[in-house]
Structures are given as structure tokens and as C-alpha cells.
Amino acid sequence: MNSRASSPLVFLPRHLSYEDHRSPKQRFSRWNSYEIQLKAMISNILADKLIIFSAIPTTKAVTSDFQSSVPVFSDQFELTTNPLAGYCRVKTVRSQICNSDRRVLAGTKKGGVSQAIVLGHEGIGFIAQLSNTHTRHDLQVGDLVVLGPHFVEANDHCLKNGVPNLSCEMKHLGIHMNGVFADEMDFPEYTLNKITNSNEIIKKATNRSEYYDQMVFIEPLACVQRGYKLLQKQPYFNINAIETILILGAGPMGVIHAVHIQKKYPHIKVSITDIDSTRRNLTKNLPNLQANVVEIDTLGDNTQFDMIVVATSSREANVHSAIKFIKHNGVILLFSGIDMKNGDVRPVINGIDIETVHRYEHSVQLINYGFNLDAQITKSMYFMGTSGYVKDDFETSIQELHEDFMLGSELCLYRRIATSVINKLDGNVVHDLTGAFRDVTFDMPAIIPLLKLFDENDANDSDVNVHNHLKILIRHENYL
Ligand SMILES: [Zn+2]
Structure with a gap:
């Protein structure tokens, strides 16, 4: 699990790049021909280039160590150079705050842990990269997928019985594994579900952004x-x-x-x-x-x-x-x-x-x-x-959301349940979409105060009262 949430952008040290390089030791060779020296020079130049281009990829992310109950925004959360075996890299398009994210932070829901973790579990995104060993051949780079927050091992007893949601060994995105409050993140293949027919519906849609706003409701x-x-x-x-x-x-x-x-x-x-x-x-x-x-x-x-x-x-x-x-x-x-x-x-x-x-x-x-x-x-x-979902529920949910979406902007219902939107993960403003409330500007990324569980003491302070919103939607960078 990646826990280097707040360390600054670091470039790979030279010796690490040399490990990948075919002939780094040639520089110290006892052969003294110009040719060899020239080769060494070229490989050094290439190595320097590698050093520049193999900078560890970073992403914006909201993390918590679950000890202070306060989430932290980082604009340089480090990813591995490539996704680890069995993981896919996904560029997040939309995510939403769920009250259970708040409950986990506040310690009122079982399953709290103390490691640094990226929060959030409701989200959709595009597959950006597969790992070398990927086994899910139904998944391809460029697919629009919805994250299923539950993770169980392939040999899980409850999974074999068709009820992985009841497993005591279940791990959960945003609690035990990095979640969706990041512009880019690696998720186990098991958690990815292709949004069936998304290309066909997008072609018919007049507004792609509205389609994404709608489909982030798949999991709930x-x-x-x-x-x-x-x-x-x-x-x-x-x-x-x-x-x-x-x-x-x-x-x-x-x-x-x-x-x-x-x-x-x-x-x-x-x-x-x-x-x-x-x-x-x-x-x-x-x-x-x-x-x-x-x-x-x-x-x-x-x-x-x-x-x-x-x-x-x-x-x-x-x-x-x-x-x-x-x-x-x-x-x-x-x-x-x-x-x-x-x-x-x-x-x-x-x-x-x-x-x-x-x-x-x-x-x-x-x-x-x-x-x-x-x-x-x-x-x-x-x-x-009733608790959670099984994979079949994703299919029927996608269908219902597609049918609702195809009713058109006027009649479509589900995406309107997001009454507030934050543009970009670190946006300071939560925009009211209804006219029934108002925009609120914070002096920090708005998602941070809005991840606080409702507290009666906040009721009069309307800026941090999370009951002023139904769903709070996050439109991630590049997909606004
Ligand atoms: Zn949820």
C-alpha cells in the first residue's frame, strides 16, 4: 500500500536508473578504446534522460491515516511507475462523497484502520494502464469502468456462495485499500466493472458531462x-x-x-x-x-x-x-x-x-x-x-441509469440527486446546482470540511453543515 502521501516530488536516484540499464558498469571498464568510451557516454546520456522521464508519477489525492479523523489533501501522492501485478491504473472521471466515508473517518462504522489511505469509494473512470500480468481480458485501456468498492480473495467462501458482500474478510476501497478521491489510482482488477453500452449511450448524449454525472450513481x-x-x-x-x-x-x-x-x-x-x-x-x-x-x-x-x-x-x-x-x-x-x-x-x-x-x-x-x-x-x-451489492446489481443499476438518462435532460431524475458539485478534487467552492441553497467557498479544498460527519453543533453554521447538500459530486480534472 502506498503511504508516501505527502512526500515531495522526488526523481529516481541515479543508481536506481542504472539498475535498469544494460551496461552501466562499462564506464569503469578497463578497456580503453574510444568506441567503448563513446558508448559509455551515450549510455550515460540515455541514463540521464531516463532519470528525467522516469520520475515517479504523482496524483492529487485525499488521504487519511484514520487517527486524527481529519482528511488531508496532497497534490503529489506517489504512484508506482507502473501498476503492480493484478492492478489497473484508472483516471477518475467522477466521484461522490458517501456518508459512510464520513462515518469511517468519525469511527462510527466498523472497519476503521490506522494506515494512510486514499479515501472515497464511489467513482467511475477510464482505464489508463493494465499491469503486465492482467488476467481480466474483458478490460481494455480506454474502457469506462465503475469501481466496486468491495474486494475479496478469489477463494473466499462467501464469494463462492454468491454473497461476497457478507464476507468478514472483505476489504473496502477507501478503508483498507486506496480509494477514488484521486485523479489517478491503481485498483485491483476485481474491483473494476465495465459500464456496459457506455459508448453507444455517449454517442446519443448531447452532453458527455451529464452522462458522467449520471453514471457515478451506479454503486449507490x-x-x-x-x-x-x-x-x-x-x-x-x-x-x-x-x-x-x-x-x-x-x-x-x-x-x-x-x-x-x-x-x-x-x-x-x-x-x-x-x-x-x-x-x-x-x-x-x-x-x-x-x-x-x-x-x-x-x-x-x-x-x-x-x-x-x-x-x-x-x-x-x-x-x-x-x-x-x-x-x-x-x-x-x-x-x-x-x-x-x-x-x-x-x-x-x-x-x-x-x-x-x-x-x-x-x-x-x-x-x-x-x-x-x-x-x-x-x-x-x-x-x-440489506448491505452492499453483488456484481449482478451493477448490471441492473447501469440499465436503470441508462433508461433514466435517455429520458433527456428535462425528465432524467438520478443525476439531480447530486445537488452540489466540486470542480476538480481540490476545488475550494462547492457549487449549488439547485437554486435551493447557495455556493459556498472554503479556504481549503471543499472536500475536506465536507467529509466531516454531521454534527448538531454545526447545524447553525451552514457552511460546514453537510445536510445542506444531498449528493456531493466531484468532477475530476480533464473531465469537467
Ligand atoms: Zn457508498
Whole structure:
């Protein structure tokens, strides 16, 4: 793993270049002919050229050592001269901030490590270079690919069972391996997924930049789609019988759920709520979104829904609101996982550990649960956990994003969930794309303060309040 994040640009020392050179020792040869001397001179000149041209490649990157919780921007993060065996070099086109990037930095999500690592896991880019030993013959230089942040070894037991996302050995981009917040980075071949039909769609697109803005949603949408696929496999679940859904959390993921339901199951009436009024406004403002944006306190005590989607890491929403608003025999989709620090009490309801159900994609029925104080009223409900994606979800996600994109600039929905954009990884301004908020200029790369987990103390300081944005998109250099 490359950990030389902040060292200055260094040229290869002379003796390192000589190692590659065929005859460096000729200079010291005892042969004394002019010819040999001339050859030595030429090879020295060539070696000097090599020294100049074999400078270690560097890239802009946002890194963290996970000890200070504060990310650091480096404009000279060093790469190896060529990608290591089994890795591909990718030029990043678009990346996005995901709240789990913030949670990992803040230590509220399991999996923190202490090494210096490039952050970020949602991104797309072009393959710039393959390693000498590459085995994925479906990948070529110039292909547009989406990064799959999960990495498991080829012999992983969960991978063999088709659920690599449940592996305890899983490594994750931006946590254990260098991530996408870099203009150029080497990723294991396993993590690359070609964006099927991208060339055909780009040809039809009037605006290539809008296409990239749209396709960076592949990974988050794949995770959303997976929840509904898992539900469809449950004997108790019938999507046609679902008339109403309440989504808890109007952050980017909650809104992706709302859009997905609107597109795939248009018969369902969707309500979405958030404790944060700015987020509710941003969601209300999304053109073409049909979901009903509500304030949770205005929902009467007797308002109940056929299904609840928990798209917030709030413990309160996961263990209280979801249960309060679900109908008897309804289904609660546990999507987000709960913010927890080491040593926090487990979120257990009648022996069911909600966080474990989420992380390991269990399906559990809670029967006759007395949910008010005197247990006068009881109800039953199903919990369905969903966590991450598998490769097949990428294909269906690409398809759905392509279909949405082909509706045209006016009607296309997904890319509008990015309400804010940073141009260039180290851009100081986060631009508002909605008119519902405003541009904010920072005295440092804007991505740094925006990688801080929401803190109630920030709520009044609107510049660093990350709830002022839905998705924050980064358009990387050369692909603006
Ligand atoms: Zn994510």
C-alpha cells in the first residue's frame, strides 16, 4: 500500500536508473578504446534522460491515516511507475462523497484502520494502464469502468456462495485499500466493472458531462436495488400488495430509494421524511420526484405504512420510528446500518440485533411486539437487512441509469440527486446546482470540511453543515 502521501516530488536516484540499464558498469571498464568510451557516454546520456522521464508519477489525492479523523489533501501522492501485478491504473472521471466515508473517518462504522489511505469509494473512470500480468481480458485501456468498492480473495467462501458482500474478510476501497478521491489510482482488477453500452449511450448524449454525472450513481443505486431483490425472494413479500412506503431519511440514499420505487413500482405511494428541514426542502425541490415529503411530527400516531425503508444511520429511526410507523405484519427494510462507536450498547429489540440483521442481510420476524409502554397494543413485523451489492446489481443499476438518462435532460431524475458539485478534487467552492441553497467557498479544498460527519453543533453554521447538500459530486480534472 502506498503511504508516501505527502512526500515531495522526488526523481529516481541515479543508481536506481542504472539498475535498469544494460551496461552501466562499462564506464569503469578497463578497456580503453574510444568506441567503448563513446558508448559509455551515450549510455550515460540515455541514463540521464531516463532519470528525467522516469520520475515517479504523482496524483492529487485525499488521504487519511484514520487517527486524527481529519482528511488531508496532497497534490503529489506517489504512484508506482507502473501498476503492480493484478492492478489497473484508472483516471477518475467522477466521484461522490458517501456518508459512510464520513462515518469511517468519525469511527462510527466498523472497519476503521490506522494506515494512510486514499479515501472515497464511489467513482467511475477510464482505464489508463493494465499491469503486465492482467488476467481480466474483458478490460481494455480506454474502457469506462465503475469501481466496486468491495474486494475479496478469489477463494473466499462467501464469494463462492454468491454473497461476497457478507464476507468478514472483505476489504473496502477507501478503508483498507486506496480509494477514488484521486485523479489517478491503481485498483485491483476485481474491483473494476465495465459500464456496459457506455459508448453507444455517449454517442446519443448531447452532453458527455451529464452522462458522467449520471453514471457515478451506479454503486449507490446497485445497493438500493439489492434490497428490493432480496425482499422479492421472501415468501411473505408481495410487492403488488404494498400500497404505501415511508422512507426514514431524506439524504441521498433515501432519495435514491424514492426514485427507484417511483420508476419500478409506480403504484406505490411514497412518503419520505427527515428531521432536517434543509434536506426536506432539497428533496421537495427535486424536479419530477413524486414522493410526498413529510415532517415526522405531523404524522398522526395512527398513521401506518405497509413498508418502511430505514435510510438513515440514526438509532432512533432504526429502533423506534420504524416500529412505530409500520403496519401490523408490515416489512421494515434495514438499509443504512446504525452509527455506533466501539462499546456502544447493541440495538436489540426483543432479542433481535437490528444492526446484525442489516449487516448480514437476515430476514427476521418479530411477533406480537408490545410497542407502547403498557403493551396494550401489539403488532408483528418483518425485518429485512440489506448491505452492499453483488456484481449482478451493477448490471441492473447501469440499465436503470441508462433508461433514466435517455429520458433527456428535462425528465432524467438520478443525476439531480447530486445537488452540489466540486470542480476538480481540490476545488475550494462547492457549487449549488439547485437554486435551493447557495455556493459556498472554503479556504481549503471543499472536500475536506465536507467529509466531516454531521454534527448538531454545526447545524447553525451552514457552511460546514453537510445536510445542506444531498449528493456531493466531484468532477475530476480533464473531465469537467
Ligand atoms: Zn457508498
